[in-house]
């Protein structure tokens with residue numbers, strides 16, 4: 753039984769990163785962590801959402817997923833972020849939430865949080881790695897501990913080989929082009945293991 757509280761924080765327009773988040777949740781629950789799946793608040797105009805049927809459908813489907821709050825960041829020992837690539841960086845919805853963390857940062861509340869990140873893009877080299885690294889850059893400013901998968905399990909090789917975090921290519925119909933489910937699950941378990949070590953050392 754783990755003593756880790758994990759917040760899986762995602763943004764998704766068309767469902768890919770929601771699916772990654774749910775795989776991470778399944779593995780984390782199996783590992784005995786206390787888990788919350790939370791989304792970054794949708795800030796796009798309703799007109800833009802309505803103009804894209806896949807976005808509209810996913811938006812309606814996930815209306816009941818709670819929006820992440822600063823309380824969730826305080827509550828959790830570890831965070832897994834999952835976000836699409838937008839020109840090589842995270843979407844505004846995620847960045848807007850990151851920009852609200854100044855108070856927690858100022859009070860040292862984000863120090864030693866264990867963090868890990870995942871991403872998707874439409875092209876195999878469309879910016880997934882850059883997106884993950886951009887999140888890690890901000891998280892280093894928090895004083896967080898980055899739990900990147902590295903090559904700590906052979907699944908990294910079979911899922912595309914990204915040591916920074918699981919990433920996937922998604923085509924225009926929303927199909928994932930690599931099989932990354934086991935890589936996501938490994939990343940979730942590893943994040944929990946590292947958070948457990950931190951907890952055992954500090955609590």
Ligand SMILES: Cc1cc2nc3c(=O)[nH]c(=O)nc-3n(C[C@H](O)[C@H](O)[C@H](O)COP(=O)(O)O)c2cc1C
Pocket residue numbers: 763764765766767768769770835836837838839840872873874875876877878879922
């Ligand atoms: C504004 C915008 C910018 C994007 N930029 C890129 C990009 O630079 N490279 C790329 O491969 N895909 C890009 N994409 C595609 C998204 O990464 C892709 O739709 C997303 O990963 C799907 O994730 P989701 O289903 O969770 O929303 C972009 C999409 C949008 C809407």
